[in-house]
Each structure stands twice: as C-alpha cells, then as structure tokens.
Amino acid sequence: MRLVPALACAGAVTVPLSVLAACGDGDGGAGGTGAAGASGAGGAVPIRASDDRCEVGRRDLTAGTLRFRVTNAGRTVTEVYVYAPGDKIITEREFIRPGQSVELTVQLGAGNYQIACKPGMTGHGIRQDITVTGQADHATDPRLSRALADYRAYVVQQADASIAATRTFVDAFKRGDVDGAKRLYAPSRIGWERIEPVAESFGDLDPRVDAREADLEPGEKWTGWHRLEKALWKTGSTKGEEPYADQLLKDLNELRTRVAAAQLDPPITPASMANGAKELLDEVATGKVTGEEEAFSHTDLVDFKANVDGAKKVYELVRAVVLEKDPALVKKLDAGFAKVEGLLAEYRKGDGYVSYDTVGKAQRKELADGVNGLGEPLSMLAAAVVR
Incomplete structure (x- = not known):
C-alpha cells in the first residue's frame, strides 16, 4: 500500500x-x-x-x-x-x-x-x-533446509520483539504520555520492519497495522502505527485515539499467531526467502529513502536500518550455499551491505538516528545510490540459491 x-x-x-x-x-x-x-x-x-x-x-x-x-x-x-x-x-x-x-x-x-x-x-x-x-x-540442499528453519524462528522472534516493544509504547500512549510515546514509537516498529515481506503476505493485516494516511482509499478506515504517529506528532494529543492503540497490539498478536503456525500459507521456500530480502531493499527505496514512510515523526532511518537488518539476516543464512555456487555474487553482496551500513552509521545519534527531515537532498541521493547498488546483486540471490 x-x-x-x-x-x-x-x-x-x-x-x-x-x-x-x-x-x-x-x-x-x-x-x-x-x-x-x-x-x-x-x-x-x-x-x-x-x-x-x-x-x-x-x-x-x-x-x-x-x-x-x-x-x-x-x-x-x-x-x-x-x-x-x-x-x-x-x-x-x-x-x-x-x-x-x-x-x-x-x-x-x-x-x-x-x-x-x-x-x-x-x-x-x-x-x-x-x-x-x-x-x-x-x-533441497540440507543447508537450505536449516536456513528455512532458522528463518522461521527469526520471524517468530521478531514478531515477539515487536509485540513487547509495542506493548510498552501503547501503555505510554494510553497514559497520555506524549513525549514517552514518541520515544517508544520507532523502536516498536523494528521487529515488524525486519520481517515485512512475511507480514505483508497477510493482506488483511498489513493495511490494518501499517497503512499510511496517503494510502487510504476514500471511506477506508485508518488504523495502525501511522494513525498513532499522526496523533503524537501532528495533533500532540492521544485523547480519543486509545482504542486504535489497543487494536494495533491486538493485530500484532494475530500476526504472531499466524507466523508461529506450523505451516505458513503460503509456505516459505528458499527462493521466496531470498526474494524477500530484495523486497526489504525495495521497501527502503520506495518509502524510507523518500521520507514517505514516517511523514510525521521522521524516524525513517530506524525503519531503514531494520529493513537492511532483515535483508542481511536472509543473506547470512544462505551465504554459504551462494558462495559455493556464485562467489562473485557473494563478493558484491558483502561489499554492498558494508557500504549501506557504513552510510547509515553516519546518521547515528545515541541509540537511534537523526530526524530524517534534517537529511539533505544530496545525502538522500547518496543513501539511495547505496541501496540501489546493493539491490542489483540482491535481485540475483534467489536464482543463485536454487541453482
């Protein structure tokens, strides 16, 4: 969306x-x-x-x-x-x-x-x-079977982490602690952003949890993180928005139940896991680098880093297989991840990142170039995995 x-x-x-x-x-x-x-x-x-x-x-x-x-x-x-x-x-x-x-x-x-x-x-x-x-x-190569099992465990782990962080965020929001909720908002989204390809596969849950105001169709009800984000940064009040905070936590618990199921429907395959890593880079390029994702809080770089983390996790799980089949691709991917992580590190501030509205046009282009440079070899990962 x-x-x-x-x-x-x-x-x-x-x-x-x-x-x-x-x-x-x-x-x-x-x-x-x-x-x-x-x-x-x-x-x-x-x-x-x-x-x-x-x-x-x-x-x-x-x-x-x-x-x-x-x-x-x-x-x-x-x-x-x-x-x-x-x-x-x-x-x-x-x-x-x-x-x-x-x-x-x-x-x-x-x-x-x-x-x-x-x-x-x-x-x-x-x-x-x-x-x-x-x-x-x-x-399936036994190493890929292990990678799939490890990735499923990672997805559940990140869902759990997002629920725990969101519960703390929701508690502050419902108390009317605007400053506290602002500090907790971006960390609550990290787990979700790391597993976004899996989360988005549940077409009914994704818009309930992560729709932006600009994504809405006429007459469509707006729920989820970004509604709460607007209340905190634009309105400056949580009054009347408490039910939406409760709904967010309920929806994330539903996500956790679904991803923890013995058989995901549709199932994750080695190719889909690898393609999901590329999708995470596309999430960065289409929402985070442009500044569209966090239109009110400008915490886009936190999401950016979480997307990159999720993509790198997939890559690390299949790297040994790809190294055997296409060492030149591994060299490109190693360099690409290092470059993007290095660029991100320039914007660290304390435990988080600078507000994205302070990042200039030239700097945004540099970030975009790094993401696109990594995205090109990452688009070849699935083919290498199943070769």
Whole structure:
C-alpha cells in the first residue's frame, strides 16, 4: 500500500513468498516444465506489460522452480501482484519502469492463483486467473533446509520483539504520555520492519497495522502505527485515539499467531526467502529513502536500518550455499551491505538516528545510490540459491 514515490529503485524485484506470472490476454497453451519448458529468451516465461493490459506466455504452468521475464512496454511505471484465494498476497513486483525488463526466479506449488497488474501502481489491478499443476520437485540442499528453519524462528522472534516493544509504547500512549510515546514509537516498529515481506503476505493485516494516511482509499478506515504517529506528532494529543492503540497490539498478536503456525500459507521456500530480502531493499527505496514512510515523526532511518537488518539476516543464512555456487555474487553482496551500513552509521545519534527531515537532498541521493547498488546483486540471490 504505497504511493508512487519520486525515487524508483533500479532493477527492483519483490517476491515475498512464492510465485510470479502475469495478467491480461494471452494464449493458455500447454503446461510447462518449469524454466526448461517455458517459452521466451533463455527458457523464461515472457510477460509483456503495458498501460492497459499484460500478456503472459502461458496461463497453465507446472509446479517447480520457474523463471519469468517481465517487460514493461507501457508509458508508466507498473507493478504486479499475485494473490492466493482471499486476496492473500503471494508476491509483488514494484516499480517496473517503462522499457525495463526484469527476470524473476520463483518456486511455485500447485494451485489456483490470481494475478493483478497495476499500471501506475494504483487500484485493484487488471486481474486474471492462472493454474499451476503437478508436483514440485524441491530436492533441497540440507543447508537450505536449516536456513528455512532458522528463518522461521527469526520471524517468530521478531514478531515477539515487536509485540513487547509495542506493548510498552501503547501503555505510554494510553497514559497520555506524549513525549514517552514518541520515544517508544520507532523502536516498536523494528521487529515488524525486519520481517515485512512475511507480514505483508497477510493482506488483511498489513493495511490494518501499517497503512499510511496517503494510502487510504476514500471511506477506508485508518488504523495502525501511522494513525498513532499522526496523533503524537501532528495533533500532540492521544485523547480519543486509545482504542486504535489497543487494536494495533491486538493485530500484532494475530500476526504472531499466524507466523508461529506450523505451516505458513503460503509456505516459505528458499527462493521466496531470498526474494524477500530484495523486497526489504525495495521497501527502503520506495518509502524510507523518500521520507514517505514516517511523514510525521521522521524516524525513517530506524525503519531503514531494520529493513537492511532483515535483508542481511536472509543473506547470512544462505551465504554459504551462494558462495559455493556464485562467489562473485557473494563478493558484491558483502561489499554492498558494508557500504549501506557504513552510510547509515553516519546518521547515528545515541541509540537511534537523526530526524530524517534534517537529511539533505544530496545525502538522500547518496543513501539511495547505496541501496540501489546493493539491490542489483540482491535481485540475483534467489536464482543463485536454487541453482
């Protein structure tokens, strides 16, 4: 749920949990056999997006590891969402610029999905049903199995941390302690920001918890952190907003229950975990670097660091596997993370960061360049992991 920002990141790939295809008219065709069975350059399923339609090489696909090549043939930036039944977000790909082509590697199980293409990155999208059949053969490296288990544990840990910090924040908010709540606001969001790709996969929870005022549709009820943020920094009073603080804590507890389930739906795969790391960098480029995320508190750099932390955690979990398969990519990623963390360190202030409204245009561009420089090799992580 984002506005189109002034700054779009290059080569963005956002796939939190499983699959990507496309929408609009196109031939059904026979089911493929993963990347090998797909038509298009190098075996990738071609997707041609424009301002009023999307064309996909095939609508019937075979379960397994798949590659897709998306080309934006339109005149405006576009994005693609994939939904499971109930509008549960499987994946999203933002900021495909006019003339840009991107390649995605995903692992997809059998099932029915709906694709939404969103020219201009707004609205309900142009939707189309696709079908995936067959049994996916995910012969997994034991190291990746351990990485998945460790990542699931990390997600639960971060959900717990966010709940604990938010409970303290909510207590101060409900007491009417505006200054205290302001100090506790940004720390309460760190756990959420570190696992945002998983959190966003619950399409009903994400807007309740993290919608910004500018994201709202006409008549849509506003709840969550940013409503409380506005009360603290814009209104300067918590009076009448206490029920929304209680609701935030309730929604985070619901998130904790869902992520702690034995089987996440859809399940996390090695590819989706790796693509989720890239999505976290896209979160930085599309909301934090632009200053749109924390419009009232200007605590964007705290969110920025949490997104980078979450992406780096994924990378650290799969680094040994990638080092064996693509040492040159590991070299780029090591350097990219070090650069971004070094840039962030320049803005440290005490236990947190400077107010983002004090960061000038040139400095914001430097941060954006660092994020985009890391995002390019990070977009290759999923392909390296499942190679």
